[in-house]
Amino acid sequence: MPKPILQIALDVPLARLFDYLSAGQQVQVGQRVLVPFGRRNQIGIVMDEADSSEFAIEKLKPITQAFSDEVPLDAEVLSLIRFSADYYHYPFGQALLAALPARLRQVAPAVARKQYCYQITDAGRQVDLESLPKRQRVLRLVLQALQAEGEQTEAVLDALSGSARKAAKELVNLGYATAEQVLAVKRVPAILQTPQPALNAEQAAAVTSITQEIQVFKAWLLHGITGSGKTEVYIRLMQHVLQQGADGAAQQSAQVLVLVPEINLTPQLEARFRTRLPQYNLVSLHSSLSESERLHNWQLAQSGAAQIIIGTRLSIFTPIPNLKLILIDEEHDSSYKQQDSMRYHARDVALVRAKRLNIPVVMGSATPALESWYNAMGSNGQATSAASSQPNKYGLLTLKQRAVSAAQLPKIDCIDTTKVNLQHGLTPQLVAALRLRLERKEQSLLFINRRGYSPVLLCTACHWIAPCTRCSSRLVVHLGQKKLRCHHCGHEQRIPHQCPSCGDADLHPTGHGTQRLEQTLATLLPTARIARVDRDSISRKHALVEILDRVHNQEIDILVGTQMLAKGHDFPNLTLVGVIDTDSALHSPDFRASERLFAQLMQVAGRAGRADKAGQVIIQTAFPEHALFNALRSQDYASYANDLLQEREQVQFPPYVFTALLRAEAHDFPLVQQFLQLAFSSARALSQQVVTYDPVRPQMERLKGMERGYILMHAQQRPALQKLLTQLVHQLRAAPIAAKVRWAVDVNPLEF
Template sequence: MSETFVRVALDHPLPTLFDYRCDAQAPVPGTLVAVPFGKRSVVGLVVEVSAHTEVPADRVRTIEAACSACAPLSAEWLALATFAADYYQRSLGEVALPALPQALRDPARWARLFAVAPRFRLTAAGRAALPDALPARAAALRRLAQALAEAGPLDAADARALHPKAGATLADWQAQGWVEVDTDGGTAFDGHAGATGAQEGAPELARAMRPAPTDEQRQAVDEIAAAQGFSPFLLHGVTGSGKTEVYLRSLERLFDARPDAQALVLVPEINLTPQFEAAFRARFASLAGDDSIVTLHSGMADGERARSWLAAHTGRARIVLGTRLAVLASLPALALIVVDEEHEPAYKQQEGLRYSARDLAVWRAKQRGIAVVLGSATPSLESWWQAEQGRYRRLSLSRRAVAEAVLPSVRMIDLEEERRRGRGSVDGISGPLAAALKARLERGEQSLVFLNRRGYAPVLACDACGWLAGCPRCSAYVVLHKSEHTLRCHHCGWEARVPRACPDCGNVDIAPLGRGTQRVEETLAALVPGARVLRIDADSTRRKGSAQTLFSNVHAGEVDILVGTQMIAKGHDFQRVSLVGVLNADAALFSHDFRAGERLFAQLMQVSGRAGRAGLPGEVLVQTRYPRHALYHALGRHDYVGFANATLAERRDAQLPPFVYQALLRAEGRTLDAALAFLAAAGEALAQVPFAERVTVYDAVPMTIVKVANVHRAQLLLESASRASLLATLRAWQPMLRALKGVLRWSVEVDPLDI
């Protein structure tokens, strides 16, 4: 009997597949297998099955187990992972395995994941006896009983979420004849047993209550629904124009035509998923109830994420809503992709596999021959250029969806003029902005103050000797967090207590320099007496679910002034916000990063769009020392088109993306000299690569923040007018890079956003 071998992809940087012997029937490609690798047992993905291997027989090991309970990943999904691996210059295993939930990458958890999970239901005796048998103050017991009564079969995991001692309680109720085990059973991921099914007539009711579409919305939905084959759309809609309504109606039309279809909806940040999920569940009530609408993001617990992923993989999930990692989910019936706020840098992974979820979404739509909708009020210049060239079909929403809602007026507060007239600011808040905040409070309206810098102050300083509080492990200053009385590095996480005196000269008069959201929150509480001030940033939303709670407080009208970073700038529909104040925007005007202006304009347009969404007159006040800057002029006119075309003309003259293609080689070493020497050797090796004459190589330079966590960093930029030449050069260059020594780590990033 001839032997059978499988070639397996492992999460390992070597660009090769690993051969293993099969004792039993060979698993088909796409199957997850547990294999020995060194002294460990790891999970790999079968890519090929063969009757031969070139590895010596004494070195070929045998697979330990195959995950037969999980349906194999499709050839289409393997092709997607293979494309991503080739384009982003990583091994197949470095793409495919991290794309799976952690629970599936642990062979020790397979049996538990796919075991038949007991599900409990009330008996007739239980329905009659339980309401009177429970103590009046036993809230957890009553929640458990109510879930059993309303949801039908309830699995053990959902029961434990309702009551910490659910196992013992259910066993007791079973002994009394009040509860029985559902003999139909089901795997641990057969759906949310606790969810209720849709009521008859719910779809019709949901559709009847939806807002009437504008003419522009109706036209956009009609064009998306009529699309045949691969159809990329750029939905350019001003803030508040109802892009979400276009997404919802497009999905309605899709499910009407194809009841078994799946849709993927991407959002840039985790904190946007709750409001999107609520909107989708309200509209698609007929789908809600099992696993038809699921979310996928990195903030989910392992089991929760595995449940959602498996629902998508098996086709039970009809709508998958997620952040960038969801673009690599297995979706066998995928028929429409939506990328909301497509311009957001958050769609680009900044560590490990540095992929762009937006770009992979477009490629995936092309692979399947379906429509992909990229929505934004401020599209990325790359997407805008694609539309200008006719490669994307542009759909426009030029007016706000609510008839009485208009775009807010935008006014610049000239800080230099305020100073010349002796009208100084109070800890960064100018007189006109303070007056506007007080006026909104008197009218019972909400205000939003935007500052894209968290913490109390960006640095602690000594006026006597010039000492600045720096991180001992990074070439960066540490941020003062006053409420916690700590100094914290936002790059490596190093923390220390605030010193009593300057460590260099002993001066006790050390003070914060600059301001962050914590300091602005404190200032506003004193400057606008009686105002309820709330701060939302990465520090105030560390706990799971805290962001959703804070945003709910804003929507409920329990906040008068909201202070925050970019977390509050996009996607949120604040109905009562009529004023937006912007602090410290000038810092990005003169950055060395050629994308800084584009990002600043997008941020300011997005945060401006939070004002005046429900018919209240909206106003945006931007504090600046450069009120005549062209970017601010375009912002005042809400003129994205003019800004985009002018910026694209500058990029064309300077030969910058999207008119050229770039890649970045980063090196990390114990010293800066080691990192630079590695990059110099890499640049010399590039001369031996075919196509290299079509690629421009720049000098190796230290990164802006040279040292992070005691590791020194440098970079080498490559550029070409031909994407094909650049990728071919990178493929040929990789073996030479692996042969070089002298650094801790190196990585290649294609289409870098931060240079």
């Protein structure tokens, strides 16, 4: 007998469930319901049933509606989100609702796109096609297709004839078939399956090692140089898992989740998988989809109808009932870390999910995160053996040669910008190399991680620099739009005609951004076909895909772009990469800056020479003998990573300690100070095992009009840190000052 009280999770900043009366409605755990909350109705998820409540029964309100036609969230996903909310110290209800597609968070019912699937009956199998009148050609075609395959969806039958659906319904009336309504699977144009390339010895060894332990949990780090064929390893593993699932006794076919760091990598991987694995249904999940597209793809994954799911970080919380393998591409990428709301790291959550399901997780990168490298190598700098008894350590698989046998790693040259005369920000060596590629009809990529025309508008008289009024940052010049724009808060204003400080009209854009570099190249190389790729130029849907298609079709000579071009892309005719102005990251106060810069430069350098043509990388820097550039020239990630780990161990930085930040912001900084001082005193009193540092201000003291501050905590043991955070968060939520500031806990922060 159903219990009368439902405990429901709501999207509110309170760490508790809310009691409602079931009002006689049949509901299940994980089901979506509509409930009254305050003066409005709100979507909630049923988490439990109870016979009693801490509140008087007459004070409880009944639920308004139960969405009984939807499949409830399964216990595995609910448990994963509960764990994540506890670990990252975030209200469970908000974490749960944020993991759902936007349509499922709205009051209006979420309508799924449906279609009919027709199954042949025993009577239908016995029908002789020749006994049917020849004038009923479509009816014969549909019956023939059902007899051959056993079942067909309307989408498949549509390819036979425009009246195939009518014929299928007639077969149902005759008793030759049955019809079942199912989720509509998106039909893609017929794709010519590309031949399967031969694996080299390293790729084959990696595939063999993983498939031998494919039935159990194990974390694998696939460390392969750029162009070494990591994607081919992914495809072989997917083939193995999906074929096993299709041949097994399970009612549902196996499913694979592929995580990618950024949206712009999704279309490329999707196209690659479709050409190699066309027999499997594939869906993608990312923020560029419309609300209805995302809901539909999410439901296909939840139903098991999609065997391959490609998605960005939020996809890790997607219900996937028969998940057998998780692949994480570019595992080092900081995009896997959520920087607001629940500050989870998708890679870490993926490891937890894989362990709970007892399935393998494969993390691929040419420049692994130091935490991953540490887990694979151990504190002694040696790879963890396959027989290691430490379940948190990773198996290490290395690909040291490029997949295309004729492809070699590019030659890397660092040009000292203090010893040459720059031409509009470009060294003569780089300009000459660009001209040479134009003559050879080869392609080039210029990388500058700064969009806009110029990063600074400077008054030459009084040295005034255009500031953002809402952030501790400078406004960037966007000359085409004749505007100054803040890339942190989005504030815009027109470019002034004279200096607001001294009245001088001599205002100069200083420094280079992608727009200015594009303009400079058009002047220096007037015959070159140039395309710019940054957030401004690809704001239109499918714009990036169109540009990349033009690159592959040899319609572009020079690409100018930011970090979205630095990884994952394969351009066979691209032989030159130029890197403009990276020196600011060499002296950053962030201890992770050198790790990120090395990874970024290794990734962007890897775009050159991926086919049979030799590649060259030219880096413009004022510090060519810096240790980072010396390591980059030798392209030895392992040695550089081991050196960084030694430095981290000496100063006790992650991964040798576990860290957390307590961030706070408010319009008035005294409120932030008062809150952080309370938190600091409480943390010191609660634990002697955790080192708590005095409150400080971040490098960007003001962001979007909010004054900011934080407290750093670190501990030698993870449980000690988690225990302190649990107690501290509980105390702070009860403090009156907490309601006057916006605050959050950031466990394992990537940015300080």
